Amino acid sequence: MLKRILKYLFYIFILLFQACENLNEPGETEFKNSVILQLQNGNAKQQLYVYHTFPISFSLGDPLFLDGYSNPLANDAAISIIHGDTVYSDFIIEFRDSTKRHKYYTNASNLFIEPNSEYDIKVESNGELIEGHLKTIGDFEIIEVNLEENNAASFSLVNIKWGKADQAKFYSVSVSYKYWFNDPRTGDSVKYSVSGYPFLFDPDTANGENYFSKQLKIRSNADSLEIEINAYDQNSYNYFVEKIQRVGIENAYGYLGSNTSRKVNLYSNKSE
Amino acid sequence: MKMKKLASYLILLITICTGSSRANQISVIGFVKDAKTNERLIGAVILNGGIGLAVSDSSGYFSFKLNPGKYFLECKYIGYETAIKEINLEETDEEFEIFYFLKPQPIEIEKVTVSGVRYKELEDFKTYELQSGDLSNIPVFLESDVLRAFQALPGITSVHDLSAQIYLRGGNYDETLITLDGVPIYNPYHLGGIFGSVNPEIVDKAVIYPSNYPVNYDGVLSGVLNLNSKTGNSEKIKGTGSIGLVSSKLYLNGPLLNGNFIFSARRTYPDLLFNLLSKSGELFPYYFYDFYSKYTIPVDSKNLFSLSAFYSKDIYRVFEDVKNSVVDKKENPNWGNLIGNLKFNHLFNSGEFELGAYYSISNLDSDAKSSPLSSPLFSSAADSLEAVHYVYANNSIKEFNLNSQFKLKLTGQDILLGVEYKNLSISYFWNIKEYDIGASINGNVEDIFFDFAPAKFKYNDETEIVSAYFSDKIQITKVFDVMLGYRGMYIKNVKKYLNSPYAKIRYKLNNNLELSSSYGKYHQYFFTKRELINQSYYYPFSIYFIADNSKNIPSSDHYSLGIQIKEIIPGIALEVEGYYKTRNNIYTSDELTKTYSYTKGYTAGVDALLKKEMGAVTGWASYTFSRTVKNDSSNKYFANYDRTHNFKLMLNYNLSEKWKLNALWLYSTGLPFTPAIGKYIKHEYYRDGGGEKLEHAFGRKNSSRYQDYHRLDVGITGNFIWWDSIIAKPYLQIMNVYMSKNPFNYDPNPNDVSLEDGQEVGSMIIPTIGITLEF
Incomplete structure (x- = not known):
């Protein structure tokens, strides 16, 4: 009886032979x-x-x-x-x-x-x-820049409008401020720059079919400022936003992407 | 030639068997009820001279045929006294009715039973089952839970301590169909997979088919877990009330009009207590509740109507604690299930007819937003779009089903015939900008819905499935039987016919030893796109997709070979079953490119179960060897949930008539993960800090494993009678008694410098206390 049972158990365990393979070798990194x-x-x-x-x-x-x-x-x-x-x-x-x-x-x-x-x-x-x-991504142009009257002392409002770029997945808008002052040690006129934090602009939230617009709050005490708009393609979006580790290239980590940039400079009255 | 001959014999045998049914046999029909409560009893066995004739079905009905003569028929059911009835069948009888009213045995703590122990010869499929009393004998985590209880059985694993999800014999969690009275419940979990959404108070019997499953189910590759609800007491209102650490539950049943009803409700209350006691004004953001109700009307002894409804809801009060923000909550994130089920059973000469319709919905909704209270300069991140958090979601999975089936009992044959129409529709739309939801749960969208789910997603799909099925169990000789089955399905959206044949042979060498072997083919046209990503351990709502390509429908062939020994040594039974499953078109994902594809693979394993059901100490020990391998074009790797070795020891010990101890010890191979074995430099965007950052370069997929998993849970349950009418069942359960440090996540830090780094472990000891009162 026991022999018979053991025999049947053996047949059952035969099913497992195929499963006995070692897959626990980490190997090498996928790319060099x-x-x-x-x-x-x-x-x-x-x-x-x-x-x-x-x-x-x-x-x-x-x-x-x-x-x-x-x-x-x-x-x-x-x-x-x-x-x-x-x-x-x-x-x-x-x-x-x-x-x-x-x-x-x-x-x-x-x-x-x-x-x-x-x-x-x-x-x-x-x-x-x-x-x-x-x-590569298509080009675009800045269509309009308007400075709005604002009673607040610390900031002004700027309305900026720009056209669409072919294949753009997202836009970023950033502001760089420039302050000119005299260095008391040397007496020279020097420039001090500070950049505004860029934000992503999702095309799906656009309020027009052929252009996008954004109202920016800008510091009103700067001598000049530069607004930069960048349009990025899908690959850049996948790499930077979706955090995909390999985009647009084969056989390596990293990515191949495309962008195009436009800038506009505004000057404060006080610098005149 | 030989095959032809064999087929001829087989046809001849079937014909003989069928032919013999036309002899002057008399149909014996009836039902089994609890003599005290009048509840219908499912799974009671009718025997003639120790030989099984029938098992009462989900309505308590049974039927079989006998030749004219005198018989002493026994009716047996766990926890009840055996009833014997003498019947005398005359040649002139066409039909004979017999009703059993079984008396409960004197109060005793229920024995844990695993199906297959008694009257195994009556069961056509390999199953494990738990009955309502069993749950109190298995240690629990905070709440007694049916799904979690099944994890103590062989072949069923979980991915971490807190998960109630079921991974069955090498299948992903979505490859096990979970049904309540035969109705599928999609996303049947509370609290993101920690508890099952079905209140265990309503479950009379839960049966899992770990491999080949009956032809009246379809659509999954691994197996089926069906929860059979109780039926109501026809004499007077009875019930139970439970108070635990997490929730309180109420269960009532009794007569109503001409029928009977059951009703259950459960709600968690940590939110109510926290809000009451909180001095800081902060609110506990989460709670859930569920309801179940069933009304049954026995029109007469042959006709039965039943109508049931199930509703569950989880509510997460997002943004309650977002400071300095304007919160706009039209609808807090909430998810749950709604089921309506209507059934009609008619018992007729030598069989039963069933007609049913149901509607099952799983949904998740949310419309909440928080914006900064004040807007500083543009130079601050607070004015950028990133500062606005919003969770909009409107997701639903809906299944409408019409079905009808006949069960025919002929001499030597049990025949099942059925047809089914199913309409399956999905609608998903979400837009989520939230990485720190309410500062309580830190999760990405992809963790919630499916692998690499985008923050914005819209998708709708629908299909209709028409199926027909039959199965026939043929008793060739007293010791040899064959079961043949087939299910054919037409999937409308892909215009595809799917065939699912099934066959099983069983041979009894003697009264103690039985061999069986089976084959079945299964398809899954409705599935998730999710492998277990290391960071994912919270699944409030999984997105299911309908197969959209006839060539990519996942399929699996199951082969099994089993042996059952009723007594390998006195008082101890042994079951061993080996299985091999091919797996085709199985979802797999590539984390590097965040893409997915379909691959093939296999599962091979053996489940061994030793059971002891009598004596002061009862329980079981099980061992499973299982390997689930995926094999894409360039790589062969373990599935994320593969646990090669799995040992479980479940013991119950009767301390006295009042107290009972239980213990569950689990030991298994650690889960696989993809190890970081190198680093490379990547660039980041400004908003993420910019510049160069280190990123891990990973080795072969799932080529390392966590350290082995082990855990001991213990508990004690009491059983007291108060004032002759109330049974009090206090319990204390302690999970992870010796604070085993079990890894549950792999999240390497760029500063980690070895393969072993990055494993996060949990080692909490979790006690649970509560009491259930039966009245």
């Missing part, structure tokens, strides 16, 4: 690089960042990021931006600041990104080829 490129319409200087992926045991404060160590900030990348028959591969490395922690590649010569145009990128780094394709 991260690449970040935001193509800016009309800008001659395009910045592209290439980083190597590095072990979990490092943190940003480690000496890893200083010269002399195995640097994850890739300086071995071969980069191409392709537009039709034209291939831009004249990129150089620049150091962002004196700490030499950050580096980027830039072409300061003739790479003007055109709106509504197709671009491909290729980056070879760390033994891997990263590729991406993008249609």
Whole structure:
């Protein structure tokens, strides 16, 4: 009887043979690089960042990021931006600041990104080829800027209206204030700048079919101010807002996105 | 050729069996009731000389056929005295009625019963079942809960201590259909999955089909859990009242007009107590309640109408504590279920006819907004759109169903025939700008609805499903029976016919040993798009989608092989069942790109259950080995809820006639997670601080596991009679007695520097105290 039971139990456990496989190996990181490129319409200087992926045991404060160590900030990348028959591969490395922690590649010569145009990128780094394709965002114009009378002493109201950009997923509006004053130590006239916090403008909340508008509260004590509107594409939205870790590129973390920018300057009466 | 021959024999056998039913056999019909309360009893067994003839159904009815002659028929039911009736069937009889009124046995603490122990030969499907008395014997978390109680049984797992969701033999939680009297309840949870929404007071018997399930159910890949409600007392009004730490419950049943009713209500009250005692003016933001009512009218001994309604609601008073803001609350976030169910049963010569209609709704609504009270300069974030929080949602899942079925009992055959029409509609619309809802729950939209759900979403869909089904259990010989079944469905929106065949053979080697094997194919056309994301442990409302592509409808083939030994050693029974399930078109998501796709995989496992039902110590020990693997084109990985080894020990000990101890110890493999094994640099937008930030680079999906999970819960329940008319049942339950540190989440910090970092553990000891009064 017992033998018979054991025999049947054995048959049942045979079902499990297929399930005995080891899937508990973390393996390696999916990609060896991260690449970040935001193509800016009309800008001659395009910045592209290439980083190597590095072990979990490092943190940003480690000496890893200083010269002399195995640097994850890739300086071995071969980069191409392709537009039709034209291939831009004249990129150089620049150091962002004196700490030499950050580096980027830039072409300061003739790479003007055109709106509504197709671009491909290729980056070879760390033994891997990263590729991406993008249609750039369309351009737009600022249509109107009106300063409203306001009794409040500390701020004024500005109504700003701008047109739509093709393929724009969101807009951001930011304000930079400039104050001119004389440095009592040197007697020189110097500029002090402060930036307003940008906010996202969701096209779905637009109040017109062909334009968007926003009323801004601005400081009334600045000597001048600059309002900047940026339009961003879907890829930028996915990367920055949706926090998707790979957008528009293959074989690397990061993203390939597009934006276009317009600015308007306002000057205070007191500076006259 | 051989197959042809075999088929011919099979047809011949069926014909013989069917033919023999035309002999002069007499239909015996009737029902089983509680002699004291007149409640109809579900699952009572009618036996002739120890051989099972029938089991009373959800209405208490039974029927079978016998040749003319004299019989002594026994009727047995747990907790009741066995009744024996002598009947004499004459050749001239066409039909014979017999009614059993069983007397409850003297008050004793109920035994925990797991289906399959007694009269297993009458059950056509592998099931585990819990009856109303069993719940008091299983340690609870704050509230006694039917769904959570099932987690103590083999093959059923949970993802963390607080979850009542059921993961059944390798299926995701949405792959188990949860029904109340056969009516599906979508999102059947209170408090985001912590409690089931059905008040356990109304449940007479809960049955789970862990693998192959009957053809009158459809639409899920794993199994079915049906909660059968009680029927009312026909003599006088009876009831129970319960007071616990979290809620109070009231259950009433009794005669009403020509029929009987049951009614239950439950409400949580921490909000009322907190608001009463709070000196700061702050309000407790959450409460839930539910109602159930059923009215049954036995028109005569052969016809029965019943009408029932279920309503549950969770309310979260969002933005109650948002400072310096203007709060505009048209409707607080609230979610719940509404069910209406109408049934008619007619008992006729050698069978039963059932006609039913139901409407089941699961919904979530909200329309609340908070804006800054004052608007500082634009340079402050308070004036940006980010400062305005709003939660607008209008989501609903609706199912309307018309169904009809015949149960025919012929000699050697039990036949079920049925048709069903179902209209399924979904409507989702939300716009949510809130990452810190009321400062109490920190959750993203995607955690609430489905993987990577956007903050703004609108979606509507609808389909109709027409089904026909039959099953036939054929007793080939005394020791060998076959069950064949088929369900055909037409899904209108994808214009697709789906076939679900089913077959089972069972062979009794002797009175102690039985072997069985079964096969079934299942489809799931209504599912969530959700894998367990590490951060997700709160599910107030899952979004279900109707399959929109005929090629992507998830399907599964179930194969099982089982052995049952009634007494492997005296007083102890053993059940072992091995299973293998193919899984096709299973949802899978990619966290890196926040996209989803459909993949294939399998589940393989063995459930073993040792049970002891007699003596001072009763309970069970179970072990499950199970592996659920998904296999997409580039990767093979464990499902997020896979627990390879699972051991459960449930014990009850009668301290005295008044007190009973219970204990549940769980030990299982830790859940899989995707480990962070590297880092890379990403850029952030201005509003998030801007600049370069570290982000984790992850290894292979689900290639690491949390440390093993284990927990001990203990409890003590009492049973006292007060003033000859009230039974008081006080209880004290303690969850996680030795404060086991069980990981429930993986959220690595950029400063973590090893694979082990980032596991969040819970180690709370949670006591529960309360009392139930039966009157």
